Amino acid sequence: MxxxxxxxxxxxxxxxxxxxxxxxxxxxxxxxxxxxxxxxxxxxxxxxxxxxxxxxxxxxxxxxxxxxxxxxxxxxxxxxxxxxxxxxxxxxxxxxxxxxxxxxxxxxxxxxxxxxxxxxxxxxxxxxxxxxxxxxxxxxxxxxxxxxxxSIGPTPNSFIPNQLFDAVATLPSPPKKIAVLTSQSGSAAFVSDGFGDDKSGALSIAKERGLDVVADIHYPPTTTDWAPIAAQVRDADPDLIIDNGLGVDAANILQAMAQLNYKPKQMFGLFPAPGPLLALGDEAEGMLSVSMFEPNKPTLDKxxxxxxxxxxxxxxxxxxxxxxxxxxxxxxxxxxxxxxxxxxxxxxxxxxxxxxxxxxxxxxxxxxxxxxxxxxxxxxHNFWPTTQSIKQIQNGDWVTVWPADRAAAKLEGPRP
Structure with missing residues (x-):
């Protein structure tokens, strides 16, 4: 590339x-x-x-x-x-x-x-x-x-996992087993592992909330062969996959899992490029991510x-x-x-x-x-009070689903 x-x-x-x-x-x-x-x-x-x-x-x-x-x-x-x-x-x-x-x-x-x-x-x-x-x-x-x-506030490594876990905890069948995939790159690793003396991140917060981390996989940002990661996730069979990655990482992981005939129950991607995921069609339906703004009609009207x-x-x-x-x-x-x-x-x-x-x-x-x-x-560090929300792919489009007071649609649960 x-x-x-x-x-x-x-x-x-x-x-x-x-x-x-x-x-x-x-x-x-x-x-x-x-x-x-x-x-x-x-x-x-x-x-x-x-x-x-x-x-x-x-x-x-x-x-x-x-x-x-x-x-x-x-x-x-x-x-x-x-x-x-x-x-x-x-x-x-x-x-x-x-x-x-x-x-x-x-x-x-x-x-x-x-x-x-x-x-x-x-x-x-x-x-x-x-x-x-x-x-x-x-x-x-x-x-x-x-x-x-x-802005995701002065402690994004805590805010992002807590916001995600708060959202999925409202589902009729909240996830109990999670897999955390982490790009060894800047902010992505920060959200999984914390930084310096502050070890708060998706891994530590999941355990504090009583979730079972069944896979903890770190990968270099130059990864091109996603099959081994997909196989590890398939074998762990988590209720929720968290990919703290960038760009097309989440899309590549979903495609690699599809080649193994494995469909994840639910998946979250930290900072994905939005288009490649939508281009996957049904493979990416239900995908979750962070959002600062989605042009949903209620938001634009406001x-x-x-x-x-x-x-x-x-x-x-x-x-x-x-x-x-x-x-x-x-x-x-x-x-x-x-x-x-x-x-x-x-x-x-x-x-x-x-x-x-x-x-x-x-x-x-x-x-x-x-x-x-x-x-x-x-x-x-000049971070302003966050307005971040969680978005989800529903019927082939990204919509804001959390928190409830800013949602344009209801958060959907795992695939059957």
Missing amino acids: RRRSLAVIGTALVLGAAAAGCGNGSGSGGDGDKPIVVGSTLSLTGAFAATGQIHKIAGQEFVDRLNANGGLLGRKVEWKVVDDQSDQAKVSQLYERLISQDKVDLILGPYATPNILSAMAVAQRHGYVMPQHSAVLAPQLTYDCQFPAW LGPEATAITADFTKRAEAAKLPYTVFETQAAASWNAWEILTDAVKNSGGTDQRKMCDTLHQKGADTTFSGHLTFDPKA
Whole structure:
């Protein structure tokens, strides 16, 4: 899946005019008509590409809408996004180049926790504000000017398993035996095993709740042969499989189990790309995952016409790009939040001075379309009170099912 061509590294998707000046500029006065340039990387090829493409389309839509409404501080906004090829080793050098050579005014973080941590180190070294889409490894997000666009609270390793177990405990026949599959990668391992002195995670919390962990399987993020994992799960025959993985991991595991003629009773995937799972059809029916936003009608009706227009435009763009799943959901909402955090920092501070932007976000927070007003406490690594829910594939579509007061449908139990 990886493309190693250096030509790809140099490819940039540019929205707007030519590059602008220094990243710690004021954004006024002598800047004149120069565009404000935002630099970032995304995984447009490689293992994370299925999700990276979602962030690309959402970002392009945001910048188009922003410029149609006058840009920022009366200046056009240009987005320079470079393909990091899903390779953490490339991320640092690319962000260093964006800041030191291209001299972008602003940056956004990449996708996936390992990549985000690499980018964060560069941002901290240069003092840049860095909104980021999806990192949840809270103990390592120590830079006070990184701002999460998807919050699972300051202790995601406890919150996620407890939310899932609370949900399935309401079923007529709650699971008693579970299998935990863990990608040895950043946030995924954090949610299974905890981090440092905090060992809370899916494994420890399951045992505290009296659940029998019949399989505990850790796999490298470079795994391509899923058959041995599928065989171990089949032999353990759990009531619930928890795959704390990324991208297409859950889809690959389901396909491997299907090849063994084994259908899991129920399965949860932590951060899957949504489209590949839906493409599996009946094999993925009943699949559970985390969600920050699903464009279910009751939710859109509550948010109003602007949110509805954004989601509809995204779908048109995703269809044109031939994405396997064209619905504006959690990943797109996280991307939208990140852009709104960044642009609010500029507008409310009156320029692109990085220190002023960071201080302003701590003082005033940011307003977002899909998550409301966000507040950032550096003592909690800037994680804001979570709005996360649980979603499920029902009749071939993702719907919010937990908690009950935000659900668009009732949580369905295991397959018969």
